[in-house]
Amino acid sequence: MQGVRHYHEVLRTYCSVSKEVAQFSGHWRPFVIFNMLASRFAYGKGPAYYWLFNFELKKHTEWDQYLTKVQMERMQLSTNPASALRLVDDKLRFYERCLNHGIATPRVLCAIEVTKDLYAPANVPVLRNPEELLKKLLEQGDGKLVLKSVTGSYGEHFLTLAINRGKIFDHRGNALTATSIMQHCRKAGANFLIQEHMRLHDAFKTILPGDALGTIRVVTLLRPGEDSIMPYSYAKIPVPGNLTDNFHHGESGNLIVGIDVADGTMMSAWGTTNTQGRGMAEIEVHPNTRRRFRGTPVPFWDRIVGVARQAAKAFDELVTVGWDIAVTDKGVTVIEGNCRYDIDVHQITLNRGLRSEIEAFYESARASSQVRP
Numbered sequence: 001m002q003g004v005r006h007y008h009e010v011l012r013t014y015c016s017v018s019k020e021v022a023q024f025s026g027h028w029r030p031f032v033i034f035n036m037l038a039s040r041f042a043y044g045k046g047p048a049y050y051w052l053f054n055f056e057l058k059k060h061t062e063w064d065q066y067l068t069k070v071q072m073e074r075m076q077l078s079t080n081p082a083s084a085l086r087l088v089d090d091k092l093r094f095y096e097r098c099l100n101h102g103i104a105t106p107r108v109l110c111a112i113e114v115t116k117d118l119y120a121p122a123n124v125p126v127l128r129n130p131e132e133l134l135k136k137l138l139e140q141g142d143g144k145l146v147l148k149s150v151t152g153s154y155g156e157h158f159l160t161l162a163i164n165r166g167k168i169f170d171h172r173g174n175a176l177t178a179t180s181i182m183q184h185c186r187k188a189g190a191n192f193l194i195q196e197h198m199r200l201h202d203a204f205k206t207i208l209p210g211d212a213l214g215t216i217r218v219v220t221l222l223r224p225g226e227d228s229i230m231p232y233s234y235a236k237i238p239v240p241g242n243l244t245d246n247f248h249h250g251e252s253g254n255l256i257v258g259i260d261v262a263d264g265t266m267m268s269a270w271g272t273t274n275t276q277g278r279g280m281a282e283i284e285v286h287p288n289t290r291r292r293f294r295g296t297p298v299p300f301w302d303r304i305v306g307v308a309r310q311a312a313k314a315f316d317e318l319v320t321v322g323w324d325i326a327v328t329d330k331g332v333t334v335i336e337g338n339c340r341y342d343i344d345v346h347q348i349t350l351n352r353g354l355r356s357e358i359e360a361f362y363e364s365a366r367a368s369s370q371v372r373p
Helices: 002-025 029-043 047-052 069-079 091-100 130-139 178-188 301-314 344-350 355-369
Strands: 108-112 143-149 159-164 167-169 192-196 216-221 233-237 255-260 265-272 280-283 320-328 331-338
Touching: 002 029, 002 047, 029 047, 069 355, 091 108, 091 192, 091 301, 091 331, 108 130, 130 159, 130 178, 143 178, 159 178, 216 301, 216 355, 233 344, 255 344, 265 344, 301 320, 301 331
Parallel strands: none
Antiparallel strands: 108 192, 143 159, 143 192, 159 167, 216 233, 216 320, 233 255, 255 265, 265 280, 320 331
């Protein structure tokens, strides 16, 4: 019965996606379905990838160059030693390494223990009950804080906490208590940390409006004895009303814009063309600020590059990392590192598949560092 339900779901996906593609491209629907099946069986890329990468508008010879998430993760895990992954997967270990190497990163005020595997640096107090949490929050005075899972990704279980005159609120103004915050953490079944809320530098306001802290993803590939290679970069553009800058294949409503790493200028942005979050369209101007993307220099680009290289050197156990960097009113700040960074967004912003390029980069990095699968 479960197998039947699976096939029904697959059939519904092909039907719904083929209908959207046909409407978007103006092509005959049976022709679209035939192409989707060819993509799936010849190249291992099903309807989601077919629509995400606009295969309907590309030659068949281009399809194989697009990497899937599974293919990318396989290469990343063959390059980055498994023993070093926790340095960035665990946000508290990441915080400790940044502090030890003088890398600017948001200050962690405390950790909330839910499971017994919590690792906390010596300078991070560990809280275990609502009373301890309330005391720590009220010590901070009025202002905003950020609550996030120690090992979470994609903004999972993320909360913004606003403290005003001894009371706690979420980003919508709903009242919170220390007990409800602890319940939020326990329901997630994960350890959490609370860190300072970073304010975006004014130079980015016309590019990154809204409450979320938009970041710039910079990928580094480290080769011993050489400067790290920075092949790809893009900016995450959160729309007003969103808490995080995560893209989620466009389902979040946020935008992404590629950055030319040679000169730090922006390319066109990309986002979804419909409310279902499928199908990427090129966007020339910001929908809220009307600021043109293409050709706009990224402020402080040289400093962003320098910080990315500094981070790559500090975490040199990892051959390749995708760094999330923000320019705040306190300077260029590393928010997170990702050793299993998504390749989908880079392929969308560059509007081409990157399989051959990535394979060449990784093979060179593995040969230089003598890391083997």
